[in-house]
Amino acid sequence: xxxxxxxxxxxxxxxxxxxxxxxxxxxxxxxxxxxxxxxxxxxxxxxxxxxxxxxxxxxxxxxxxxxxxxxxxxxxxxxxxxxxxxxxxxxxxxxxxxxxxxxxxxxxxxxxxxxxxxxxxxxxxxxxxxxxxxxxxxxxxxxxxxxxxxxxxxxxxxxxxx
Amino acid sequence: xxxxxxxxxxxxxxxxxxxxxxxxxxxxxxxxxxxxxxxxxxxxxxxxxxxxxxxxxxxxxxxxxxxxxxxxxxxxxxxxxxxxxxxxxxxxxxxxxxxxxxxxxxxxxxxxxxxxxxxxxxxxxxxxxxxxxxxxxxxxxxxxxxxxxxxxxxxxxxxxxx
Numbered sequence: 246x247x248x249x250x251x252x253x254x255x256x257x258x259x260x261x262x263x264x265x266x267x268x269x270x271x272x273x274x275x276x277x278x279x280x281x282x283x284x285x286x287x288x289x290x291x292x293x294x295x296x297x298x299x300x301x302x303x304x305x306x307x308x309x310x311x312x313x314x315x316x317x318x319x320x321x322x323x324x325x326x327x328x329x330x331x332x333x334x335x336x337x338x339x340x341x342x343x344x345x346x347x348x349x350x351x352x353x354x355x356x357x358x359x360x361x362x363x364x365x366x367x368x369x370x371x372x373x374x375x376x377x378x379x380x381x382x383x384x385x386x387x388x389x390x391x392x393x394x395x396x397x398x399x400x401x402x403x404x405x406x407x
Numbered sequence: 408x409x410x411x412x413x414x415x416x417x418x419x420x421x422x423x424x425x426x427x428x429x430x431x432x433x434x435x436x437x438x439x440x441x442x443x444x445x446x447x448x449x450x451x452x453x454x455x456x457x458x459x460x461x462x463x464x465x466x467x468x469x470x471x472x473x474x475x476x477x478x479x480x481x482x483x484x485x486x487x488x489x490x491x492x493x494x495x496x497x498x499x500x501x502x503x504x505x506x507x508x509x510x511x512x513x514x515x516x517x518x519x520x521x522x523x524x525x526x527x528x529x530x531x532x533x534x535x536x537x538x539x540x541x542x543x544x545x546x547x548x549x550x551x552x553x554x555x556x557x558x559x560x561x562x563x564x565x566x567x568x569x
Contacts, residue, residue, distance in 0.1 A: 248410055253453040264408050265454040266428065271504075290503040291415040292427040297503055304504075337553045340501045340508065341452040341459055342433075342466075343408055348555075382566070391499045393510075393555045400562050404544070 268346035270305040272316040273394045275334075275402040276326055276353045281378050283399060284324050284356075285390075288371045298374060298384075299392045300399065302348075312349040320353055322362045324373050329355025334401045339393060348394055352402050378403060430508035432467040434478040435556045437496075437564040438488055438515045443540050445561060446486050446518075447552075450533045460536060460546075461554045462561065464510075474511040482515055484524045486535050491517025496563045501555060510556055514564050540565060 247267040252260045276284040283300070290297050303319040305312060313331055320326050332352045339346045363369050376384065381399045384390045390399070409429040414422045438446040445462070452459050465481040467474060475493055482488050494514045501508045525533065538546065543561045546552045552561070 248408065251453050253451070263453045266408070289415070290500075291413050291425045292505055293500055293503045293507050293509075297500070299503075302504075335547065335553075335558070336550065337555050337558055338452075338455055338459070339555045340506070341455045341461075341554055342464075343454055344502070344506075345455050346502065347455075385497065385563070388498065391497075391509075392503055393499045393501045393559060396497070396499055397555060397558050397562075400559075401547075 264343070266344040266346075268304075268344055270312075270346060271302055271339075271348045271394075272305060272312050272319060273300060273302040273348050273350045273398050274316045274320050274328075274331075274353050275300050275351070275398040276320060276324060276328070276356055277378075277402060277406060278356055278375075279354075282375045283378065283381065283402070284326065285374045285376055285395070286323055286371045287374050288368075297392050298390050299395045302394060313351065316349070316351045316353070321359045322364070323368060323371060325359055325361035326353070326356045327359045328353035329357070332405070334405060335397070337397060350394070350398050350401065352405055378406065426505070428506040428508075430466075430506055432474075432508060433464055433501075433510045433556075434467060434474050434481060435462055435464040435510050435512045435560050436478045436482050436490075436493075436515050437462050437513065437560040438482060438486060438490065438518055439540075439564060439568060440518055440537075441516075444537045445540065445543065445564070446488065447536045447538055447557070448485055448533045449536050450530075459554050460552050461557045464556060475513065478511070478513045478515070483521045484526070485530060485533060487521055487523035488515070488518045489521045490515035491519070494567070496567060497559070499559060512556070512560050512563065514567055540568065
């Protein structure tokens with residue numbers, strides 16, 4: 246994570262300074278099974294001090310790697326699956342007020358098993374949670390899913406699958 | 408914005424260090440008019456170097472101020488409206504992988520005019536854009552709306568209004 250100052254030119258010609266976070270971007274993957282469920286991961290998030298239920302995701306930290314390759318890699322690493330179909334649903338900025346992180350969001354379907362390949366402290370203590378399509382809206386409403394990228398991913402995936 | 412190091416205790420008892428961004432939290436407000444439109448704001452975002460179309464929002468930067476009060480203030484400041492009804496739709500973390508920012512998301516309805524009260528360089532150069540409820544899904548799909556909080560806000564607001 247890198248915090249830098251950037252100049253913002255006002256329409257009056259003056260320049261203002263702003264502190265922003267530089268981020269390599271991320272991939273977000275919504276894995277949908279043929280039996281009508283999503284495969285989520287439960288993991289501890291040090292920044293918020295809590296266990297959160299999220300869709301698989303990861304930083305684009307390999308220079309030059311196309312986002313769909315990173316997405317496939319995260320899917321194998323975090324839940325041990327390979328997808329026959331990986332469809333780009335959207336691209337979005339998580340927090341454009343102070344960070345340039347852009348996420349590429351994919352729907353993954355036609356899933357088959359591959360070896361799990363977790364590394365890093367957080368990944369090693371993830372667990373996979375299977376959630377029926379029909380439970381998602383209520384889980385968001387009740388606050389069981391409070392991660393922005395997961396709310397967007399699951400909501401757009403449901404629309405696509407309907 | 409403050410970057411701090413926090414300790415993460417692994418289940419093996421060891422402690423790992425992580426860099427995280429401390430953030431006071433935010434309010435996000437989706438203003439829905441009686442004529443079936445949302446009122447969005449277009450503004451320059453220095454962090455991403457582009458003009459984005461977003462719902463009104465702001466940092467919870469007044470200590471002790473309840474989020475619904477901040478929400479009402481941002482609504483007046485950014486689009487010059489007061490809401491008869493302000494309903495909490497959800498709370499979510501924008502980027503829990505590295506930041507503790509939590510957003511309180513409100514649906515604002517029963518809108519009436521109050522004086523605009525923009526301050527700060529970015530707010531002063533905002534413009535208001537009125538978007539019919541029925542256009543939102545296509546705008547997200549086409550990439551006209553790429554801001555995470557706005558995608559969540561508009562999607563959940565549409566569900567509530569249906």
